[in-house]
Amino acid sequence: QKEVEQNSGPLSVPEGAIASLNCTYSDRGSQSFFWYRQYSGKSPELIMFIYSNGDKEDGRFTAQLNKASQYVSLLIRDSQPSDSATYLCAVSRWYGNNRLAFGKGNQVVVIP
Amino acid sequence: GAGVSQSPRYKVAKRGQDVALRCDPISGHVSLFWYQQALGQGPEFLTYFQNEAQLDKSGLPSDRFFAERPEGSVSTLKIQRTQQEDSAVYLCASSLASGGFTGELFFGEGSRLTVL
Numbered sequence: 001q002k003e004v005e006q007n008s009g010p011l012s013v014p015e016g017a018i019a020s021l022n023c024t025y026s027d028r029g030s031q032s033f034f035w036y037r038q039y040s041g042k043s044p045e046l047i048m049f050i051y052s053n054g055d056k057e058d059g060r061f062t063a064q065l066n067k068a069s070q071y072v073s074l075l076i077r078d079s080q081p082s083d084s085a086t087y088l089c090a091v092s093r094w095y096g097n098n099r100l101a102f103g104k105g106n107q108v109v110v111i112p
Numbered sequence: 113g114a115g116v117s118q119s120p121r122y123k124v125a126k127r128g129q130d131v132a133l134r135c136d137p138i139s140g141h142v143s144l145f146w147y148q149q150a151l152g153q154g155p156e157f158l159t160y161f162q163n164e165a166q167l168d169k170s171g172l173p174s175d176r177f178f179a180e181r182p183e184g185s186v187s188t189l190k191i192q193r194t195q196q197e198d199s200a201v202y203l204c205a206s207s208l209a210s211g212g213f214t215g216e217l218f219f220g221e222g223s224r225l226t227v228l
Contacts, residue, residue, distance in 0.1 A: 046216050
């Protein structure tokens, strides 16, 4: 079992719609949860981090964490063509970014 | 520049050759990480430095992989006797400190290694 699972295939959403991405993790001791965005051929960049159960909002992005279910999600509201990228879920056993375990990513395509 | 700099950006090696990949982190960043990203996959942790100390090398796939950061700034990832399965993008990342609540890791553009 991989540490971080992102099983959904490419997600196509119309411009202006909500994109919803899901991630599960296997290590119940995980403390830190991150969402990175990676454009094709580019390096990952941090868009959200969350440590506590519940929702965390930042602009058009909302991260949701449920430690009991070992589940993290990312919502992108009012999707824009510039949101078209691969979104990587990452998890760490520690507070902060030591030894992140990444999922394989979910590709999002926003259709104008 | 102000970002994490990696060189070379592209490297083609014949199987069996040794390669060295360089990472110049953001000035003042204490923590430095190496990740390996195969095509269509997420980055896989290789190793972690805090200043010059290599605190975790549990992700290095074999003893052919070696990393160093002798003066606590620039780091080099060396791969000896390269194999085709070593073909990947090698990402370097740095952060201001280990731990903490900001959690922001700054990645370089990566070094794409192709082993023929």
